[in-house]
Amino acid sequence: MQTLSEPPTRWSWVEIDTGVLRRNTRAFKSLIGSRQRLCCVVKADAYGHGAAACAKIMHAAGADMFAVATVLEGAALRASGVKLPILLLSEPPVTAIDMLLENDIMPSVYTPEFAWAYGERAAALGRVGKYHMAINTGMNRIGVHYADAAEFRRSVDFHMGLECDGTFTHFATADEPTGWDHQLQCKRFTEAIDNLRAEGFDPGIVHCDNTPGSILNKNMHFDMIRAGIGLYGLQPCERTRSVLPLEPVMSVRARVTNTMYPAMGEGVGYGFTFRVPRSRMEICTLPIGYADGLPRILSNRMEVLFDGQRIQQVGNICMDQFMVAIGSTSFRPVPVREAEIGDLMTVVGRDGDAEITLDELAAKCGTINYELACGFGMRLEKIYV
Structure with a gap:
């Protein structure tokens, strides 16, 4: 975990507020009863926030399980010291089975061929391969068809190398809890679980609620909820915002690496999509670009914070850098002081009373906010405060 106030090699970074992450995790823990579990989804490097560091904080705040995508x-979570159960939210190729067993990672299972291969290898090693059965209740992405859940279990349960640790589905429209589509998925999943039990199969840990479902549909909490984007203080939809207030965990900051005063009419950046409209306009360069997760489509359309005020980004965003203008622009006057090399600016986050959000x-x-959070977390160094 990077504990310096700033990285030593580049004047740009992602700042992760550990206290806020802890509070958000506890907020989701408060939604469930004492016998229910909280699965924290840390896929995509914890949505760009750093999976290893976030998992430690979430564990201390009440996490019971972690979920990943690959x-x-x-394996990286295990290498970082995580001891809690880890659920893989997909069924990998059979060539990954040894790594699953070596790292005690439970895969999602929905094809008998994978289940048989997984059980065979586990038995050969004197192990039991735990898994969670994925049920397709209408999202039509992965899973055993909801009407075939009991039959699937019949086809694999004979194997001594397998153990069903849980059964789950994933909701496509959990942000609309009263909608027909969501209600239909709820009905299909509930009936599939009831049918499994009626046929004598233990479904294990039953779970289906993602972040919006956990907040908006407590009737479907079952044994466990899977919190994802909400842990990081990002709302999955407008409806959840008033029900469970959350605080953003990520900020993106940079320091000015260069300043200049181009003559009136000169262009800025590739393609000269911005030209200096008057004399004495300061152009400042910041070391963040589209390779750091700042989408090029935001060129000439976004602002950053400087001394608690908004200033305009200008010119095409480059791969590793972008520029801002201080002074009267074609957009509007910005009454802020001229910047110097080393001055701090905020791309995402709060500066004084002003804030720029991922939303x-x-x-x-x-x-969606998910995509930008993941992007910023890929190359920029992370500082935990």
């Missing part, structure tokens, strides 16, 4: 993500940038990109 085998390598699970704001995502709306301008026509995407």
Whole structure:
């Protein structure tokens, strides 16, 4: 975990507020009863926040299980010292089975061929391969068809090398809890679980609620909820915002690496999509670009914070850098002081009373906050405060 106030090699970084992460985790823990469990989803490097560091904080705040998207993500968690159960939210190729067993990672299972291979290898090693059965209740991405759940168990349960630790589904429209589609998925899943039990099969840990479902549909909590984006203080939809207030965990900051005063009419950046409209306009360079997760589509459309005020980004965003303008622009006057090399600016987060959110940038990109959080976390160093 990086504990310096800033990285030593580059004047740009992602800042992770550990106290906020702890509070958000406890907020989700408060939604469930004492016998129910909290599964914290830390896939995609904890949505760009750093899986190993976040998992330690979440564990201390009440996490009972972690979920990842790839085998390598699970193995990295184990290597970082995580002891809690780890669920793989997909069924990997059979060539990954040894790594699953070596790292005690439970795969999602929905094809008998994988289940048989998994059980055979586990038995050969004197182990029992735990898994969670994925049920397709209508999202049509992965899973055993909801009507075939008991038959699937019949086809694999004979194997002494297998143990069903849980059964789950994933909701496509949990942000609309009263909608017909969501209600249909709830009905199908509940009936599938009831049918499993009626046929004599133990479904293990039953879970289906993702972040919006956990907040908006407590009737479907069953044995465990799977909290994802909400742990990081990002709302999955507007409806959840008033029900469970959360605090953003991630900020993105940078220091000015260069300043200049181009002549009126000169262009800035590739393609000269911005030209200096008057004399005495300061152009400042910041060391963040689209390779760091700042989408190029935001060129000339976003702002950053400097001394608690908004200033305009100008020119095309480059792979590793972008520019901002201080002074009167074609957009509006910005009454702030001129910057110097080393001055701090905020791309995402709060500065004084002003704030720029991932939601704001995502709306301008026509995407969701999840995507931007993952992008910023890929190359920028993470500082935990």
